[in-house]
Amino acid sequence: MSNIHFQEKFEDRHNGPRSVETREMLEFLGVDSLDQLIEQTVPAQIRAKQALQLPAALSEVAYLKRVKQIAEKNKVFKSYIGQGYFDVILPGVIQRNVFENPGWYTQYTPYQAEIAQGRLQALLNFQTVICDLTGLEIANASLLDEATAAAEGMFMLYSARKNKAANVFLVSENAYPQTIDVLRTRALSFGIELRIEAISEDSLTDDVFAAFVQYPAADGSIIDYKAFTAAAHAKNITVCAAADLMSLTLLTPPGEWGADVVVGNSQRFGVPMGFGGPHAAFFATKDAFKRNIPGRIIGVTTDSNGNYALRMALQTREQHIRRDKASSNICTAQALLAIMASFYAVYHGPQGIKNIASRIHDLAQLLDQAVQQLGYTQLNKNYFDTVRFELGGEVAGLKSEALNNEMNFNYVGSVVGISIDESTTYEDILTIVKVFAKVKAKNLADVDFESIEASLTSALPADLVRTSDYLTHPVFNSYHSESEMLRYIKSLEAKDLSLCHSMIPLGSCTMKLNATAEMTPVTWANFGGLHPFAPADQTSGYMQLIGELNDWLSEITGFAKMSFQPNSGAQGEYAGLMVIRAYHESRGDHNRNICLIPASAHGTNPASASMAGLKVVVVKCDDRGNIDVEDLKVKAAEHAANLNSFMVTYPSTHGVFEEPIIEICEIIHANGGQVYMDGANMNAQVGLTSPGRIGADVCHLNLHKTFCIPHGGGGPGMGPIGVAAHLVPFLPNHEVVEVSGEEGITAVSAAPFGSASILIISHAYIAMMGGDGLTNATKTAILNANYIKARLENHYPVLYSGVNGRCAHEMILDCRAYKNVGVEVADIAKRLMDYSFHAPTVSFPVAGTLMVEPTESESKAELDRFCDALIAIRQEVAAVEAGDVDQADNVLKNAPHTASVVTADEWTRSYSRQTAAYPLAYLKDRKFWPSVGRVNDSQGDRTLICSCPSIEEYAEA
Template identity: 55%
Template sequence: MTFASRHIGPDAEAQTQMLKAIGYASLEALMDAAIPEVIRWHGELKLPGAASEEETIAELREIAGRNTVATSMIGLGYYGTFTPAVIRRNVLENPAWYTAYTPYQPEISQGRLEALLNFQTMVTDLTGLTTANASMLDEGTAVAEAMTLARRSSKSKSNVYVVDADTLPQTLAVLRTRAEPLGLELQLVDLDAGDTLPEEFFGLHLQYPGASGAVRDHAALVEAAHGKGALVTVAADLLALTLLRAPGEIGADIAAGTTQRFGVPLGFGGPHAGYLAVRAGLERSLPGRLVGVSKDADGAPAYRLALQTREQHIRRERATSNICTAQVLLAVMASMYAVYHGPAGLREIAKRVHDRALAVAGGLSAAGVEVAHDAFFDTVTAVVPGRAAGIVEAAAGDGINLRLVDADQVSVACDETTTTAHVEAVLSAFGAAPAAAAESGTRPLARTTDYLTHPVFSAHHSETAMLRYLRKLSDRDYALDRGMIPLGSCTMKLNATTEMEPVTWAEFANIHPYAPASQTTGYEALVAQLEGWLAEITGYDAVSVQPNAGSQGELAGLLAIRGYHRSRGETHRDVCLIPSSAHGTNAASAVMAGMRVVVVACDDNGNVDLSDLAAKIEKHADALAAIMVTYPSTHGVYEKGIADLCGAVHDAGGQVYVDGANLNALVGFAKPGKFGADVSHLNLHKTFCIPHGGGGPGVGPVAVRAHLAEFLPGDPLEPGDHHAVSAAAHGSAGILPISWAYLRMMGPDGLAAATGVAVLAANYVAARLRDHYPVLYAGNEGLVAHECILDLRPLTKATGVSVDDVAKRLIDYGFHAPTMSFPVAGTLMVEPTESEDLAELDRFCDAMIAIKGEIDRVAAGEWPKDDNPLHNAPHTASSVTADEWEHAYPRSLAGFPAGVDRTSKYWPPVRRIDGAYGDRNLVCSCPSPEAFED
């Protein structure tokens, strides 16, 4: 069998049966009817023919072999680390963790929510602050979010943000990208040179330890900044904080950084979990996701996503964050690293790292080499006038990468993997020999407070205990390894094992993002091939994989448009048109790119209202920068008017941004770059099989036509005025082999077949359910695209049964719910994808039909509105085996509804979580685009 035949769930016989149910003779006939001819592309993708799984692994082995796995002592926020094997195998390589979705349905996400709460606890303990979110994309973007958080929260009227000159260079590049469109001014201060703070500024950023390795006492600066009404962010190394005084102890308002060195591989720059923590009083401005504790219907403790404060501050502050994701899989790994080692184990690792750095400094000092700073944690900067390049070259000859700071300075960064042999080789490169270690100069800043005191950090230190803890948590969750996750707009499709396998190979996992180019030729080749294939698939001319989430891809695409207009002297073009149905991140991204949002209405069929579009274009013609539109539409329809929309915007001098969230309905049949779009971001975690990982990692490449290519994101370490949207040149490069392998194994025919079957499956589901639940929108010949919206509002009005009730009852039937109340409140949006076979599609449809039967019994008065299987769902094993049962329906119906296999039943660990008890928000309730308009 080919890989495509294993990836695509319905076989030929099943496809024939499904086509018959919706009245089409072939997939080609269905796609001809569904896709408007005005955008239809009839060519064949110029991609390599499909390779077998074995051939693909062999090719990837050859590509990986071109990378050199050296000992990287470069530092700059990226460090060698040992991933405990029990965590690597049972989290990173375990589909129970990597195929899960964002925990918007908390009753079936208790395992990963607990792991994320551990992560938050780890961060708050180490930073000495009160609240942390459930991870950020990387350190650079976390610090950028801290800057805009400070701007929202500071009472200062200034737009000046002061930045420590010893900040990581890639972080500084991301800060510059974020600051300029928002009208914020960065001002560098060199603390070593005695620079003083300006008279007015709203925030101060400090690096701790600095990029040079220097550990400084920042207490006086923090106090001075507070005296000016400014907020202070400390970008802190969490491992260093096991030995050094916490930022919260000197009054820092915000801490930001990365958890990469807590067992997460380098991966040529990502994916890694950044962190962001705040002092008391700033919780409501914290972007991203936050896990909190609530209780279920029986009063038992239960975890859930707390009210997403991101939404609040977007509404209130006109959007300075578009974050709609996290790095859950990597945050879980980092949290489990802390659980496995515990506070004493982390301190021992940190002490060993520091001792290695002391040994380097001692040997250099004994040889007469000047060490730049007395106080350091893991990084020693040596002053070697005119000799720096030769020393770096000499170390490279021994397989060790050092950091060439400039012609006169070399930095040596130690980490968990550094050995005494490495120290000796480094000293040899300097012409020095091992000597007595230098005295540590960090003692005045030594940590005296406890951390990781929660019992979870002392209970699982043996591998047996850790293995069982991970198994216990994963058993509480529902992921693709259990069954279908039919989420509209989210494309939860198969993440094949062969695609995943190369991620943990040392040649991909253990490469520093700033390693010499001669050591990364394999990665560069893989990235170039993948970018080329994505350009061919989408019809664009150039692609950058740097954006490490869809939100970052949106921002990068809009910044390209901004750069293009500015290059033409049209700085006045700042209006971005956005349909009222758009995902909330679209509008937030536009504001972050310095644009004004103007909302375009949708008609009764969910399509962009072309008459309203014309009116808005006419009103804003001189200022029009862009339109952002999702295609197929957010409502799951191939809109006929897309070509007219593109033409009208171009005629007015604007650019067309097509959100690539729904690209799974286009591959092989239509190319956005050919039907009028200028730029798109693509979700590799949707269409191209990078798994969702419980809410991250994602990858959101940006693809553009030729005239925008020069405005794509640039390498953050390269000089120039190009913008960088993430801290590494290729973003989350470590997981790009997944999408490369998917494309290589599917080939052009397989990709087109996948699109056709995805559209077939959605229309099959719509056809089976249409008589039970109205299908809200449709396009040509009553067909939907790759997803359909089921309208529950009439049922809710008649019976009181809500969309929440149906979602929770689906858990009893063994399903994750479809997307709730997006893009239309009171509806369910279903996307089956091409990966689910006919038996699973029918199981879902049968469950939805059975639930409709249950709703009918409520409507008939057979069950009370406040005591029926839907109102009380989901049912736990504990609830249905209780000694007393006083409900109006039998236990058997509660726990084993029609079609459920009693031998493999999934039991949720908690009952419905009490929404009134705490701030909870179970769905991605991004604000409407109208919330962003002036």
């Protein structure tokens, strides 16, 4: 027997409870072992018969060594491909203090505004950048990518069209091909006809409801759309423009020439390409559309003390309310990347960004003139950053020479496009010119650079040069030294509660450890520097990583193959339903349009079904919150001829492993439908059962939940789908990079593999946990949830449980009875902030409740601290019930209490400052102070301010 000590397991770092704590919790639950608890929780008929067949777990050191070898297989050439993706210079102060900082990337979506003022301010800054640069009145806090933002614009304008008979969306053929591909997909479900052509005023026929243009165009040319837009408006036709954000510092913004919607990608503002994402798209529109705009909007209001405060405004969660009547299925945005882009604008300021844009334009002109002196023809009369040369028969030689110099250009037939970006240097231009010279047997001496540089003017159209100001707010003109920028970033970070401070017990959202070893490779240049359309022989590292992740997730889910294109959970839902649609149509079943959805389903389920063109039929739930199997049988049989699918979350949205799940799947299959499983609760399945074993046909996985990608303050997310073998041929393809077969549906996202750079995080998690580690994590998540349930059920009614009285990985605490004495569930959520905790999920899936999910990453000590806080709050409620305290003036109604309120000279409340601020002893050492009092939601909706207001403007509003 070796005396060498075993190397520690990553599993022991990921899972919170130590072995002694696990024993204590099991004893408290009255079971002898973890396996006994699982037997009482997971139905025997669905439990896995064998362990996960995954590679042996790696240590953190071993994984980082291995992934470095994988990264080195990627060849990071200089990218001049453009097409919406550009190399950037990410300021170090932003990289280290935001991108690589768990104080920013582990935050949750800012639904609890009082402990989210930092990221809300950063997102408000982002909205201001977008409004200023696009010239429009209102912008949202980001969307998933440029192509899907364009699709959202199409649908918004279709829904708002004045001529309801018009169904043609006129698309410029000079738009990015990936955008046109996604538009095709989204148009399909609504009977929208895409007309793709070289558009002109003659294209504006009576059947057109809106037009889509690219500015600058996909080929780099700059077209003046003023007359076209005016002609469109004269016919009640709206115009959506996709714009390059960097170019808008020099070009007339689309809002000034009449565009109704402007979309695009903020990637150029300091966000690495990352083989396609994640990047924050933007969406701006006129004030008239503020009630229609998709996604999240950050708005200005006041708090209970009359001070400036921020919140998410209007319909930012409207898909949860309106369900199948929703205007979008968006749930995850790209908050972290929008925050980075906003800080980039703050750091550089208006003049700094204009200097960057001007330098890009100057270098493009230098390249243009130099290559022309060598005898080539440049095709773009007007351009910002992209020039195109006609090569004729010399294109193969040029491509070969460019690759020899580790450069990628954009090749379309005999035309070579070259897009200049922020990272391009003068020396890079010389290298490019040298390549062109060599093809003609010339050299740099044949080019008169001195005369070219002396005569540079502008290749922008004179009547499209920007004259309006932008980024005039003080926030963009105050923090240009690194010291000031660092302090500004930290001042906002300090206002936000994240996983750095405490557990975030959000049911359905799985806020677990995002380990440093998982995050480290994301910012490596060999992953961040790759263009998504780079030649295949330069991307073998990514292909190996994606291939391994495909195999591992297929094993975990019991499916045949994954598609990594969907870049959010809701996008995965949509993609899965579109794959099912394609499958039915391949069999001639064009009439199958009925989607059955349980009443308890997450709001994105019916919204996604609607986006996929399906008609939703709701299936009842019984008194225990489970699917009413008899009602399902009746409705499946009633709609058998037209049954498309059934959407089910498992374990249920109520946190229960429903016993008849296999029967439920069989009912759907017997009636000709397919089973779509929502993977939101996959954290209770991994290693114990699987969607494939249960009988599902397709399932999306929230990699930002179960597989450790951080939530980033509201995004990024990833929502890949796994499918059974019969659905594999229909997985999403892509216009630029082939990723599926001929039967594959058109693209659902802009990049072939979605937000590819963050797939590394999930790859790392699985590789370091191994099969046994993943299974133990699932068991521990179930243990932690049942421990909380056992500790709290004598204080709060627990709504639902399984046949043996166990919950899965989450449970619902019923707070509805307290309304009788004026205490709302929101009061409990806000009071938890005084105990330095983020609230559980409020009023979902049942109004007036809290849904709690601890995850496996929390220790018993942290679980106890949380339970102690909720028990103490229950005692505060009891004091109101007993009449011991006033129903209006109490710690619950006045929560949260800020430091400024507690330390004010005057204190008039009926309870002590101590009770307000330090109700339990642990808070003396671990107090997180909310930065504002309770926000005024209704005021913020009545007076919508969604960009940085001046003090005068705010006071007036």
